[in-house]
Each structure stands twice: as C-alpha cells, then as structure tokens.
Amino acid sequence: xxxxxxxxxxxxxxxxxxxxxxxxxxxxxxxxxxxxxxxxxxxxxxxxxxxxxxxxxxxxxxxxxxxxxxxxxxxxxxxxxxxxxxxxxxxxxxxxxxxxxxxxxxxxxxxxxxxxxxxxxxxxxxxxxxxxxxxxxxxxxxxxxxxxxxxxxxxxxxxxxxxxxxxxxxxxxxxxxxxxxxxxxxxxxxxxxxxxxxxxx
Amino acid sequence: xxxxxxxxxxxxxxxxxxxxxxxxxxxxxxxxxxxxxxxxxxxxxxxxxxxxxxxxxxxxxxxxxxxx
Ligand code: SF4
Ligand code: SF4
Ligand code: SF4
Numbered sequence: 333x334x335x336x337x338x339x340x341x342x343x344x345x346x347x348x349x350x351x352x353x354x355x356x357x358x359x360x361x362x363x364x365x366x367x368x369x370x371x372x373x374x375x376x377x378x379x380x381x382x383x384x385x386x387x388x389x390x391x392x393x394x395x396x397x398x399x400x401x402x403x404x405x406x407x408x409x410x411x412x413x414x415x416x417x418x419x420x421x422x423x424x425x426x427x428x429x430x431x432x433x434x435x436x437x438x439x440x441x442x443x444x445x446x447x448x449x450x451x452x453x454x455x456x457x458x459x460x461x462x463x464x465x466x467x468x469x470x471x472x473x474x475x476x477x478x479x480x481x482x483x484x485x486x487x488x489x490x491x492x493x494x495x496x497x498x499x500x501x502x503x504x505x506x507x508x509x510x511x512x513x514x515x516x517x518x519x520x521x522x523x524x525x526x527x528x529x530x531x532x533x
Numbered sequence: 534x535x536x537x538x539x540x541x542x543x544x545x546x547x548x549x550x551x552x553x554x555x556x557x558x559x560x561x562x563x564x565x566x567x568x569x570x571x572x573x574x575x576x577x578x579x580x581x582x583x584x585x586x587x588x589x590x591x592x593x594x595x596x597x598x599x600x601x
Binding site for chain 2: 334373374377378379380381383384385390394398405407408410413414418498499500501502503504505510511513514516517518520521529
C-alpha cells in the first residue's frame with residue numbers, strides 16, 4: 333500500500349473553491365494560488381511538483397473518474413495530447429486570460445461598467461449577481477473575480493466532460509497550466525542530460 | 534525473478550502529469566525534472582496500472598529480453 337499524505341486530500345480544496353464562488357464571488361481570487369504555485373515550482377524548482385502532488389483539480393478528476401467510476405476509461409483521441417493541440421489550446425487560453433485582464437482594466441479605468449455575470453465556455457452568460465454586493469470592493473476587483481471564476485469553472489467543466497468520455501485525467505493532457513509548467517521545465521533542462529526527448533529510453 | 538514485461542513511457546507524448554506515478558504500486562515511476570515520466574525497469578512488475586490511467590496513452594508494456 334502506498335502511504336497517504338496530507339496533500340492527497342487537496343481534491344477537497346477544489347470542491348470548496350468552486351462552492352465558495354456560489355456564495356461570494358470574491359473568493360475567486362484564491363484561485364490565483366493555483367496559477368502562481370505551479371509556475372513557481374516550475375520556474376524555481378524545475379519540476380512539476382504541483383501537477384504531480386498538489387493539484388486539487390487533477391486529484392478530483394482522478395478520484396471521480398477512478399474510485400467513483402464516472403469515467404468510461406477509454407483512451408482519448410491521439411490529437412488531444414499532441415503538441416500542436418496542447419500549445420494551441422494554451423495560446424487560446426492565454427488570449428482569453430489576457431482578454432479577461434483587459435476587461436478588468438476597462439472597469440478600473442471607468443471605461444466599462446461592472447457586469448455581475450459569469451461566462452461559460454467563453455459564450456454563455458450566466459447571471460451571478462447574488463454572489464456580490466455592489467460597492468463592497470472597487471469594481472475592478474469584483475470584475476476580475478467574475479472573469480477569473482468563469483475561466484476556472486469553464487475549464488473544470490471541460491475537464492469533467494473529457495473525464496467522462498475518456499480517462500479520468502484526460503484534461504491533464506492539454507491543461508494550460510500543465511503544458512506551461514512542462515514547457516518551462518523543458519526549457520530549464522535544455523542542453524542538460526537526463527530530460528531530453530532524444531534519450532527516449 | 535523479473536516480470537515478463539515492464540512499462541515504458543514515450544517521451545514524445547508524455548505530459549509529465551504524474552498520474553502513472555500516483556498509480557504505481559511499486560513506486561517505480563519518477564517524473565524527471567518535470568519533463569517526462571521514467572519507469573525503473575528493475576522495479577517495475579509490469580502490472581500495467583500506469584498504462585491504464587495515462588491521459589496521453591503513451592505507456593507501453595515491453596517484453597523483457599529473454600535472459601539466459
Ligand atoms: S495538468 Fe492541470 S489539472 Fe492536471 S494536475 Fe496539472 S495543473 Fe492540475
Ligand atoms: S501518466 Fe502518462 S502522460 Fe502522465 S506522466 Fe505518466 S506517462 Fe506521462
Ligand atoms: S507497470 Fe505497474 S509496476 Fe510497472 S511502472 Fe506501471 S504501475 Fe508501476
């Protein structure tokens with residue numbers, strides 16, 4: 333049997349995070365941890381410790397699809413783990429992230445007004461106003477929360493869909509954070525031995 | 534006695550997610566510098582648990598060379 337660590341329960345954190353967003357959208361900011369930690373590990377440590385041990389979302393997908401049998405457990409189409417799709421999806425995701433920052437900036441500059449809604453799959457607008465009392469924080473802080481939560485929820489839903497259709501952690505094969513951190517790690521190992529694709533042993 | 538087969542990850546497809554390492558009952562998988570998974574062929578018992586969960590479907594069970 334494998335030893336269980338405290339961090340093996342971080343899937344609960346993933347559930348709490350999404351639940352909090354149903355009550356108060358400002359909790360969306362906590363999701364920044366899931367952005368900065370993996371990048372920190374990759375940039376400073378040259379590893380994917382976050383993906384490998386700390387990612388609540390990955391654990392939740394593994395658990396739901398594995399132990400709780402919500403996955404068909406079929407291999408995903410091969411293009412889903414191909415470099416062009418992974419980097420293409422990363423580029424798309426970063427563009428959408430940039431757009432979200434831009435919207436936040438517009439609100440901060442007074443050029444747009446706060447929209448108390450979240451956007452699923454970058455198209456479907458869902459009213460989400462009950463999670464925020466106007467005037468509590470500067471408008472841009474709230475705008476960022478709605479935008480960021482939209483991204484988090486959209487990617488979770490995508491992850492759940494491919495979990496059901498294919499293998500539990502299929503999302504991880506094209507997750508933008510996963511692609512980005514692996515990319516950073518590879519850059520850091522460039523020219524050094526032990527991590528080159530050429531030594532495919 | 535070594536098992537008949539052992540696991541091998543194709544580095545051109547591996548996304549270094551660590552799903553295989555979490556599944557391996559023998560602790561035979563290491564995620565090398567956040568780049569790829571590497572299986573310790575000596576430790577691997579060829580159970581195939583890693584291959585069954587790999588989201589990139591990049592793990593193959595190879596036959597060990599017949600040893601005398
Ligand atoms: S690939 Fe994405 S979802 Fe999967 S473990 Fe890494 S950060 Fe989490
Ligand atoms: S599960 Fe597959 S893609 Fe993930 S680290 Fe292991 S071999 Fe690589
Ligand atoms: S085949 Fe079994 S023992 Fe070998 S690396 Fe995969 S999970 Fe571990």
